[in-house]
Amino acid sequence: MNKLLIGGLCATMIAGLSACNDEAKVNTAAAAAPAQQTQAATAVKAALTSGIDFANFDKSVRPQDDFYDYVNGGWIKKTEIPADRTSVGAFYDLREKSKSDIKAIIEDVAAKTDLKAGTDEQKVADLYRSYMDTATLDKLGITPLKPELAKIDAIKSTDELVAYFGESQIIGGGTPLAFFIDIDSKDSSRYATHLWQYGLSLPERDYYFNDAERFVKIREQFVQHMINMFKLAGWDKPRKSAEAIMKLETAIAKAHWDVVASRDSTKTYNKYALADLQTLAPEINWNSYLQALGADKQPDIIVSQPSFITDLGKLIKDTDIATWKTYLRWHLLTNFAGDLGSDFDKENFDFFARKLNGQEEPEPRWKRGVSKVNNLLGEVVGKVYVKRHFTPEAKARMEQLVENLRQAYADSIDELDWMTPETKAAAKAKLAKFNPKIGYPNKWEDYSKLTIAADDLVGNEMRAGQVEHQKSLDKLGGPIDRDEWHMTPQTVNAYYNPTMNEIVFPAAILQPPFFNMAADSAVNYGGIGAVIGHEMGHGFDDQGAKYDGDGNMRDWWTKADLDAFHAKTEALVAQYNGFFVYPDLHVNGELTLGENIGDLSGVTIAYKAYKKSLNGKEAPEIEGLTGDQRFFMGFAQIWRGKFKEEAVRNRVATDPHSPAKFRALGSLENMPQFYTTFDVKPGDGMYIEPAKRVKIW
Template sequence: MKRTPTLLALSASLTLAASAANAQPPAAQSLANTHPAGLDLAGMDRNVKPGDDFFAYANGHWLATTEIPADRSSWGVGAELTELTTARTQALIQGAAKAKPGTEARKIGDYYLAYLDEKKIESLGLKPLQPTLARIAAIKDKKGLAAEFGRELRADVDALNSTNFYTDHLFGLWVEQDLNDTKRYAPYLLQGGLGMPDRDFYLSDSPRMEKIRAAYKAHIAKVLRLAGKKDADAQAQRIFDLETAIAKAHAPRGDSEDVLKANNPWARADFARKAPGLDWTAYFTAAGLQARPQFIVWHPGAVTGEAALVASQPLETWKAYLAYLQINHYSGVLPKAFADERFAFYGTTLSGTPQQQARWKRAVNSTNNALGEAVGKLYVAKYFPPEAKAKVQAMVGDLIAAFRVRIEKLDWMAPATKAEAERKLSTLKVGVGYPDHWIDYASLKVVPGDALGNAQRAEMFEYRRNLAKFGHPVDRGEWAMTPQLVNAVNLPVRNALNFPAAILQAPYFDVRNPIAMNLGATGATIGHEISHSFDDQGAMFNADGQLKNWWTPADLAHFQASGKALAKQFDQYHAFPDLPLKGEQELSENIADIAGLNAAYDAYRIANGGKEGPSQQGFTGDQQFFIAFAQSWRAKFREALIRQIVVTDGHALDEFRADTARNMDAWYPALNVKPGEKLYLAPADRVRIW
């Protein structure tokens, strides 16, 4: 998955958590993508040897002269496109606000305008949330507590594609194709309940984490004081202690990414025996899951540990925790003081961002979360014509063909494994631009002027939409992303890919550029997503998306040894002197980077008759390919966000992803990389997987 600042902020957008003073929306003339064609020569630093620092060679001047905008925690190619797409989407939403009442377009406009109406939100105070808070206050026993947990369960996580595995509900729900039976959907239950991104934020003894913990306790207390709680500090301490106990029950990030450890089918009756302490009958009934005979428990230790905490911790502590979670969760649609306080912690303390985004941007993000595919319809109608889709589909076809040839030529893979790999490649379902069919939002009620109620109803609509999948055939064409998202994803359980329209534009993909540049940038991304079907996680799924080993023992051993070598390579990189990368945690993405870049290079060469492409801008075809790849990873991050990424993210930092080219033989003659230079790898040390 190609990481962008949009996805890095996913948890904040899910909880509607940002706030800023209104700013003027973009002028109409700013909505055009005016990125110049070709490589960005001015952004390079040719005083740096590519073999010493390839990322700086391709991007050094840009890095030295570019400031991260005050309302961003990072900036780069993806962020620039996200800003452009947000501005375009805002204009489309404004137009939708003028549509006929009762139409889908008008729902979009009404949702946006309600979120934008700070004056109305301010005048209402906490009143819209009072029914929820009163319900929590009225809980009399642990059975009622279990029912409240179930009532608030949401389908807000994706176990295989989330940047984080935490949700601010006690557990998270993922409704997806069953790992063991490809013909049905399964409910997956995941660990949750934390207000910070990962267990390490609670348990690490580093001085930086200790400071963050102190800031988080202060944040909880501030939220409670804003809500009128007289014993805010004492409640905050109890809530923090409870979350720390939850964190101790959580599985570490590495275990979360191991799908073999996650495949734990539990019958409905197993929960009382395996995870005592929570009234599971009350929980599942309130969650609408009482009829589900079986679940897949992704984090069994966490489910058992959190259920035990429900029994052992005082009821009043849990009630204070639940009330805090509700207020914190909906801060973006509560009075400004709440939104500002949430941003101060999640935006500034955790990510280093000094300034909130303008209100209109947050309104666009919230509207996208609530009515994403409805907005997506408007976006692709204006910005992704059929001819653009056809060109990208052709590129995808070329890359799949190149990947097929690579599989055929592998000298270490047995014929039986190759046959299964070919079958998987042949059945891969690729979505380009937008889904084949759209979500129907007819049952979602949007009320003008009711920002918080709209947010609640949108979450419940999505939850019910997911529950409605049970009993129906698995839809491999359902998308996990909206067309207006600058990103891409592989869905290994369905053996499917999504390439949203917003990422399929300049500078990633530009019809004016030679094939070498397009395949070095967008082609490498497409190849990356294709190859996720064959990375350390994707390789565990067969062509139907079933969790099944289709490798011979010798082939699997060779593949795993190559993966260990790649993890070791990335372990040597340091974001800061005290902060090494985590090669095992990032392995899936790094395998996909290498495989995708190789496939893209093959496709570029095939497109040029097996030869190097023509020179342009003073660079050979091979140089264009590799420089375009490195420039596609152009980004700067604030230190706080870098440290958060290394702890929680399955992706390496962008500069090190650009350096994956050092594992390709063709990179060395193209960039004249010599022994003794920092990135030089002897041929025997270059990791070769696909």
């Protein structure tokens, strides 16, 4: 990614004018002759907006008590969640816009009558048609699954069973093991094979064991859902089959590591020579499994949860083949339920969307069709998306913001009072190696080997799985692909990849309220600046800090610094454990620790970068707000959201991100600058005494 302006360059431009920030233009005008000064300043101010949506405020709430509700409460009160959604808000509304934008692209392509077979345009048009042609799907029903069901029926031994685990994963069926290929965390110059625990239908292991009434009801509904699905498929003994699957999945869930242990990079890095896999689970014919995946020639494999593999081996030995075959049929059926016609689609929605997440109605078919195209041919439509919706000016301004944040992060590291010079130098070396990717890939994905047919939706999905699996296999033994993206340009999100030490910002998130080309810099630093800082923060969160600037997991800390860091992260865990979403449900501070560090670091560094961008001058007052007020309001409004209770409860159990409200409040309550800006004092709802505030980066 090209490196452009850093914050310090602004002051060196002729006459102080540059594209670095709008405030520079305002302050340059103020240096003109008195008669010209007022006219120039007025003209510049008129061209700026605050970027703050005052209609969303709830002025009955004091900002000192609940800044999130102060900025977003009016919107929350007047906004209803549509029946086809479980959430609305800044992120979710942009995702809806992205779907509409992609729909327009797909329809433009599909309207053409001269599409040549094998072209990207033909594939987009026919994939969408294959999903939208519900008459054909209703007619076919379960027929497209019959070849795979026949393979399951033919399984006669545990060796054949574990081999089919590999085959099933490739085409999108069911398996208790997840195999994948990714960069080796301790040798970032090579790709390695990995194993991860898998195999559950319900969101997380606790759903199988929690005795609270809600979970008991979900388990009962799940069994009934399986019975209903088996009846639709015309299979014998639906209740007996459903109960057998529930028993087996409960045993698999018992073997699963919990969500906190599974996010620990150290615990989940366990490299085994292939021959040594037998010591973990001698009941599993690993050669058969890996041959089915095409990965039996590798020298080693990284096992994320070794005890799970051991327990799975025992389960394979102790569970009869007939039950495993029923399990495989179920997962094949449920994974493709949305592609098998209206009856299966409705039943699948009724349990997983309505009962589990509170969604009242399915999304319109076209939205789900767009998601299908995004999943299978994302970068094909992504190429058109960026031409229509992402300007070179936006990319340049984002590159500038990234470099400003990088410099502010470096300054903040220098100023830390708890870190020794030795560790500071290593941290800054890592920061300097961050690779930002903005908007879209330099090299687009090749879909030439994927065959798409307008009348074969299930086949399209299975062939896509096979093509993607082969692409992964082809990485083994080769150089690291530095141009690869793990999100499409039309994705409203961002990410940090520790083994590549890269921060990635797809085009679709670079829109208001995150990134507003018409607004002054304060709201953009509070919005997308905090997002940039958040992703940088992941490089220094409780897991990212285990990786160096080259993407290798190694210890680059002094012991004293690491102890001090852990003390600060433990304090942050305690703070978030004290946030109650509902009277009976609090945030899981351990599960969300990495994201909470990212949020706190992100807004802290974004504020520092914003102040640095002013070059020592005061920000102009715009729409009655100071620059600092606009910054914090810009941050709070990006977390605007409203959610179904069922969806929130599921997310608290499984999602490493805190609920939106606490992503805003938890960070701001720790920032002294917020206290000064809004005069937060003892007794106010957001007040934390100084000694208990957490400052990490």
